[in-house]
Amino acid sequence: xxxxxxxxxxxxxxxxxxxxxxxxxxxxxxxxxxxxxxxxxxxxxxxxxxxxxxxxxxxxxxxxxxxxxxxxxxxxxxxxxxxxxxxxxxxxxxxxxxxxxxxxxxxxxxxxxxxxxxxxxxxxxxxxxxxxxxxxxxxxxxxxxxxxxxxxxxxxxxxxxxxxxxxxxxxxxxxxxxxxxxxxxxxxxxxxxxxxxxxxxxxxxxxxxxxxxxxxxxxxxxxxxxxxxxxxxxxxxxxxxxxxxxxxxxxxxxxxxxxxxxxxxxxx
Amino acid sequence: xxxxxxxxxxxxxxxxxxxxxxxxxxxxxxxxxxxxxxxxxxxxxxxxxxxxxxxxxxxxxxxxxxxxxxxxxxxxxxxxxxxxxxxxxxxxxxxxxxxxxxxxxxxxxxxxxxxxxxxxxxxxxxxxxxxxxxxxxxxxxxxxxxxxxxxxxxxxxxxxxxxxxxxxxxxxxxxxxxxxxxxxxxxxxxxxxxxxxxxxxxxxxxxxxxxxxxxxxxxxxxxxxxxxxxxxxxxxxxxxxxxxxxxxxxxxxxxxxxxxxxxxxxxxxx
Amino acid sequence: xxxxxxxxxxxxxxxxxxxxxxxxxxxxxxxxxxxxxxxxxxxxxxxxxxxxxxxxxxxxxxxxxxxxxxxxxxxxxxxxxxxxxxxxxxxxxxxxxxxxxxxxxxxxxxxxxxxxxxxxxxxxxxxxxxxxxxxxxxxxxxxxxxxxxxxxxxxxxxxxxxxxxxxxxxxxxxxxxxxxxxxxxxxxxxxxxxxxxxxxxxxxxxxxxxxxxxxxxxxxxxxxxxxxxxxxxxxxxxxxxxxxxxxxxxxxxxxxx
Numbered sequence: 001x002x003x004x005x006x007x008x009x010x011x012x013x014x015x016x017x018x019x020x021x022x023x024x025x026x027x028x029x030x031x032x033x034x035x036x037x038x039x040x041x042x043x044x045x046x047x048x049x050x051x052x053x054x055x056x057x058x059x060x061x062x063x064x065x066x067x068x069x070x071x072x073x074x075x076x077x078x079x080x081x082x083x084x085x086x087x088x089x090x091x092x093x094x095x096x097x098x099x100x101x102x103x104x105x106x107x108x109x110x111x112x113x114x115x116x117x118x119x120x121x122x123x124x125x126x127x128x129x130x131x132x133x134x135x136x137x138x139x140x141x142x143x144x145x146x147x148x149x150x151x152x153x154x155x156x157x158x159x160x161x162x163x164x165x166x167x168x169x170x171x172x173x174x175x176x177x178x179x180x181x182x183x184x185x186x187x188x189x190x191x192x193x194x195x196x197x198x199x200x201x202x203x204x205x206x207x208x209x210x211x212x213x214x215x216x217x218x219x220x221x222x223x224x225x226x227x228x229x230x231x232x233x234x235x236x237x238x239x240x241x242x243x244x245x246x247x248x249x250x251x252x253x254x255x256x257x258x259x260x261x262x263x264x265x266x267x268x
Numbered sequence: 269x270x271x272x273x274x275x276x277x278x279x280x281x282x283x284x285x286x287x288x289x290x291x292x293x294x295x296x297x298x299x300x301x302x303x304x305x306x307x308x309x310x311x312x313x314x315x316x317x318x319x320x321x322x323x324x325x326x327x328x329x330x331x332x333x334x335x336x337x338x339x340x341x342x343x344x345x346x347x348x349x350x351x352x353x354x355x356x357x358x359x360x361x362x363x364x365x366x367x368x369x370x371x372x373x374x375x376x377x378x379x380x381x382x383x384x385x386x387x388x389x390x391x392x393x394x395x396x397x398x399x400x401x402x403x404x405x406x407x408x409x410x411x412x413x414x415x416x417x418x419x420x421x422x423x424x425x426x427x428x429x430x431x432x433x434x435x436x437x438x439x440x441x442x443x444x445x446x447x448x449x450x451x452x453x454x455x456x457x458x459x460x461x462x463x464x465x466x467x468x469x470x471x472x473x474x475x476x477x478x479x480x481x482x483x484x485x486x487x488x489x490x491x492x493x494x495x496x497x498x499x500x501x502x503x504x505x506x507x508x509x510x511x512x513x514x515x516x517x518x519x520x521x522x523x524x525x526x527x528x529x530x531x532x533x534x535x536x537x538x
Numbered sequence: 539x540x541x542x543x544x545x546x547x548x549x550x551x552x553x554x555x556x557x558x559x560x561x562x563x564x565x566x567x568x569x570x571x572x573x574x575x576x577x578x579x580x581x582x583x584x585x586x587x588x589x590x591x592x593x594x595x596x597x598x599x600x601x602x603x604x605x606x607x608x609x610x611x612x613x614x615x616x617x618x619x620x621x622x623x624x625x626x627x628x629x630x631x632x633x634x635x636x637x638x639x640x641x642x643x644x645x646x647x648x649x650x651x652x653x654x655x656x657x658x659x660x661x662x663x664x665x666x667x668x669x670x671x672x673x674x675x676x677x678x679x680x681x682x683x684x685x686x687x688x689x690x691x692x693x694x695x696x697x698x699x700x701x702x703x704x705x706x707x708x709x710x711x712x713x714x715x716x717x718x719x720x721x722x723x724x725x726x727x728x729x730x731x732x733x734x735x736x737x738x739x740x741x742x743x744x745x746x747x748x749x750x751x752x753x754x755x756x757x758x759x760x761x762x763x764x765x766x767x768x769x770x771x772x773x774x775x776x777x778x779x780x781x782x783x784x785x786x787x788x789x790x791x792x793x794x795x
Contacts, residue, residue, distance in 0.1 A: 038460055050467040051322075054477050059329045070329075097452075188310040196321030206328055292595045299592055300583035375579035382543045382573035383596035383644075384565045537546050 017113040021121040022128075024108075040133015044082045045140055048075050051201060064203050067232070075146045076231035077200030079137055079155060080162045080223030083130050084198065087163030088191045090126050091170030092183045098122075099175055099265060106266065115266040116259035122171060123255055127164040134159035141231065149233025158230065158247075162223035165247045168254025175261040199224045219250045289385050293393020294400075296376075311361070312405040315354040316412055319347060322472060323418075333474070336505035344420075347413040348427060348502035349471030352494030354409050355402035355431035356438050356465070362398040363442030364458050368449055377536055387537070391528050395439050395521075402435025403428060421504035430501060434494040437517035440524025441490075447531035465491045490520060539652050539683065543573045556647070569597065572641030576652040578633045580625045580640070587612060587621040590640055597644040607643055614669065615639035631662025638669065642678075649673070651682035655689060667692050687781035697781070701789040711781055718787050719779045724752040724760055727773035735769060753779070 048071065056070030065073045098104040105118055113121075134156035141147050170186075197207060198220040204212045215221040222243035229235050301308065323343035330342040370376035380390050407428055413419050449455065469491035475483055486492050493513040500506045540546040541553060544560040544567050553560055555567045581589050587608050594604035612618045615635040620628065628636065634654065641649055654670070655663040670693055674680055684690055690697055691711045699707040699714070707714055715721075720742070726732075727749045736750065737743055740760065744751040754760040757776030764771075 039456065042460065043463060046464055046467050050472065054468075055326065055330070055473045057477050058333065058473055059326075060331050061329055064329070182306075185306055185310045188314045192314050193317045193321070196317055196325070201322065202325045202329060206325060289596070289598075292592070295595055296581070296584075296592045299588055300581070374582055375575075375577070376581060378545075378575065379579040379581070379593075380596060381545045382568060382571075382575075383593065384569045384598065385596050386565060537540075 017111065018117045018121050020111070021108060021113055021118065022125060025121070025125045037133055037136065039086060040082070040130060041136045041140070043085075044078045044137045047078045047082070047200075048141075048144070052078070064206070066234075069146075071144070072146050072148075072232065073228070074201060075141050075144070076155065076228040077198070077224045079134055079141075079159050079231075080227045081195050081198045081200040081220060083134060083159035083163040084166050084220040084223065085191055085195050086130055086133075087126060087165070087167040088170050089187060090129075090163075091167040092174055092187065093180060095122070095167075095171045095174040096177060096180055096183075099262075100178075109266055115263040118266070119171070119175075119258040119262040120255065122262075123164050123168045123251075123258060126167045127160040130163035131156045131160035138231070147231055149231065151233065151235070152231045155227045155230045158223055158226050161244075161247050161251065162219055165219040165223075165250035165254065168251050168258055170254075172254055172257035172261045175258065175265050194218055194220050217246075219247045222246045290389040290392040290396065293380065293385065293390055294397050297394075297397040308401075308404070311358055311401070312354060312408045312412075314357070315350045315405075315409055318353075319343065319350055319413065319416075319418075322346065323350075335474075335499065336503050338503075340503075341418075343416070344418040345499075346472060347416075347418040348424070348498040349469070349495040351406050351409055351413075351427050351431060351502075352434055352491060352498040353466055353469070353471055354405045355434040356491055356494060357462075358401040358405040359398045359435040359438035360442050360458070360462060362401055363394070363439035364446045364449075364455065367394065367443050367446045368452075368455070371446070371532075371535070377532065381536060387529060387532055391443070391525060391532065394443060395436060395525060395528075398439030398442070399432050399435035402439075403432045406431030419502060421502060423504040423506065424502045426501045426506075427498045430494070430497050433514065433517045433521075434497075437490065437520035437524070440521045440528065442524075444524045444527035444531065447528060447535060465489055469495050471495050490516070493517065539576075539650060542681070543571065543650055544568055569644065570647050572644065572646035572649040574637050574641045574649065574651040574654055576656070578637045580633060580636060582625050585622050585624060586617055586628070586636060589625065589636060590643055593640050594643040599643070604643075611639040611642055614642070616665070629662070631658050631665065634658060634662070634666060635669065638666070642673075646678065648679045648681060651680060653684055654682060655684070655686065663689075687785055691781050699785060699788050706788045707784070714781065714784045715779050719783045720753040721755050721779060722753075722757040723777055723779050723783060724754055724757050725773075725775040725777070726750045726752060726771040729772050733769050735767060736764070739764060739767065739769075749773075751783075753783075 052071035052074035056074065059070050062068050062070060062073075067073050099106075105122075108118060109115065138147070138152055138155055142152070174183075194215070197204065197211060197215050199215060204215045204221055207215065226240055226243045226247075229240055323346040327342035332339045333342055333345040334340070335345055377390055381387065410419065410424060410427060414424075445458070468486060469489060470486065471491075475486060475492075478486055493516045497506075497510055497513040500510055541548055541560070542555070544555070544564040547561065556570060558567055560567055581592070584592060590608035590611055591601075591604045594607050595601070599607060609618075609621075612621055615632075615638065617632060617636060617639070620632065625633065625636070638649075638651075638654065641651075651670075655666055658666065667689070670680060670682075674693070680693065682689075682693065695710060697707075697709060697711055697714060698705055707718065709717065724740075726736075732745060732750050736752070740752045740754050742753040744753075752760065761774060761776065
């Protein structure tokens with residue numbers, strides 16, 4: 001007779017299982033990286049080429065921009081603005097998809113990972129993907145000679161934070177929904193104007209005062225300013241700290257909300 | 269109580285087949301959108317944001333642009349281009365996302381094909397619906413641009429039939445491409461294709477900005493034809509040469525519909 | 539099924555429906571036919587009633603006729619109080635009833651049903667059977683496929699058993715039972731293996747892993763006779779033969795996969 005010795009299962013601590021979640025996502029990433037990279041790199045490069053260089057060639061008056069080169073104005077701004085668009089969209093369909101239609105996250109929860117940890121991992125994972133795409137974009141900016149400061153290496157991290165500051169509250173919202181009804185409205189009526197009025201293409205000071213305040217309280221304009229300062233090498237310490245603070249505030253608030261809605265949904 | 273069916277409505281089917289069966293496919297879409305009017309609103313508001321954001325916002329930086337020999341403000345230059353772009357957007361979203369859902373998940377077309385409807389009716393009805401959406405978006409956008417004082421010529425009204433033409437062409441190609449899609453992940457490629465079309469279509473700056481070598485590439489893309497056609501009409505600068513744009517879209521529509529029919533035949537009927 | 543509903547072209551042979559050829563008169567044939575597919579393909583973007591109305595439009599009914607017809611069918615399918623509900627939250631049985639109601643919008647002469655009650659609970663099945671029976675009473679021809687022999691027994695006048703694409707038997711349920719199995723079946727259990735003598739007592743027996751089936755005309759008489767011969771099973775059950783026995787006798791017990 002052979003004796004079956006069963007070792008006691010090791011229950012990983014919260015941090016360990018969160019790490020396993022990220023590891024698992026990373027192993028899947030090898031097959032799913034293409035769309036993220038493509039939209040993380042191709043989309044900002046397109047805006048840089050067409051609006052930055054193309055339309056930039058038509059611009060006569062650059063006095064309000066703080067630079068003579070419109071491409072140097074748009075290039076860094078688009079980094080944060082596209083990160084916001086991507087973070088926002090990833091918080092909509094793919095989030096509800098993983099929670100509901102594909103059941104991916106339900107499967108994850110049969111492991112020791114808890115719903116709030118899952119929410120944390122979800123947000124971090126999206127942030128990471130945006131950092132990867134953004135890094136490639138900053139390399140492209142360098143090749144075009146649009147990078148003035150070594151601090152630019154920090155810009156992809158800022159882009160990741162901007163993405164998280166959108167994905168966290170948006171995912172929290174999506175997790176509380178039963179269908180994707182209204183998602184395209186959010187994308188078209190909230191993300192698109194925030195993107196266009198983010199200060200990436202022209203200074204928000206040109207906007208009517210009421211509209212410019214919408215840009216000031218949402219995180220994307222802060223990200224645009226911060227990326228521009230890092231890449232153009234014109235840091236403004238006090239302002240920049242305030243920019244970081246607003247972005248982090250949104251991440252934390254969204255993260256807390258997401259922990260809640262993920263729990264409500266998955267533990268029911 | 270057991271309800272008894274009234275079987276006296278005329279054996280062998282009430283009435284014979286309709287004269288244009290495809291219109292019932294169209295009706296089905298109208299019915300399904302009655303509750304989704306907000307989606308409709310969102311669809312034409314998006315290009316308005318682009319008009320305000322890039323047209324008006326950037327207009328302060330760009331100043332005047334010359335079109336057909338006259339100098340116009342930048343937003344007036346962008347507006348007709350956005351009519352074409354919104355017609356494209358409407359048609360593409362309907363003929364890709366919605367079409368895929370009906371084809372693969374809801375099995376809407378399977379349910380249609382066991383009725384007197386034929387495959388051709390289904391495809392025509394779907395394409396006609398996408399085209400109508402394009403027309404509605406373009407009309408509303410045109411009205412808004414007129415209110416903003418960006419439209420001056422009466423010829424602009426012809427941008428609406430132009431938008432219908434753009435709509436039918438893009439939706440025919442959209443359904444054809446969608447019939448090759450395997451999962452939602454493939455739709456990233458649609459997004460990926462649309463963005464360069466939109467940004468590089470001369471909506472935001474004239475062809476002359478492009479380096480010489482790249483102009484034929486831009487001129488080969490479909491939205492370029494839409495933007496040029498709409499812009500010429502909006503400024504009353506149309507000429508016989510614009511018939512080339514029309515021919516381009518007619519060819520797109522014809523090929524797209526033929527392709528879609530062939531694909532659906534093998535997907536649904538074998 | 540797709541060929542009979544004139545959607546797919548024929549792979550071989552000939553097919554004639556209402557005396558017409560599908561490749562030539564597909565539209566006319568479909569005009570007189572209703573189809574209930576195996577998987578519900580109701581329109582999730584429409585309400586319950588709109589599903590019926592728009593389907594009636596496909597068959598060329600005017601809007602007012604289509605609405606009147608929809609109300610009538612909602613009553614028939616016991617869904618009147620759900621007329622304005624969305625389709626998705628309906629139960630499986632309700633969806634099935636709606637799909638069947640939808641197949642009737644054109645007042646068809648022939649209704650094709652592809653495994654109509656698969657996946658339903660017993661109450662829902664019985665309600666469906668009752669509705670289908672009512673249709674049959676009213677003179678509608680039902681052509682249905684099923685894996686459930688009790689369903690076939692309940693609903694069919696004429697039954698066709700298919701095995702690996704070939705017809706192996708045709709007839710009414712009672713005819714098939716009379717032709718292919720005996721009137722009754724004796725199910726016996728033995729603890730120490732089946733005695734050989736058993737096989738000489740009945741003209742057909744079948745050994746299953748846990749019991750033996752003995753096909754006989756009169757179960758009681760056979761059981762009494764067995765006890766006289768000194769065979770005493772640990773458990774015994776006498777039941778009437780069913781279509782299930784016919785099906786298994788014709789197609790065998792091994793999995794055809």
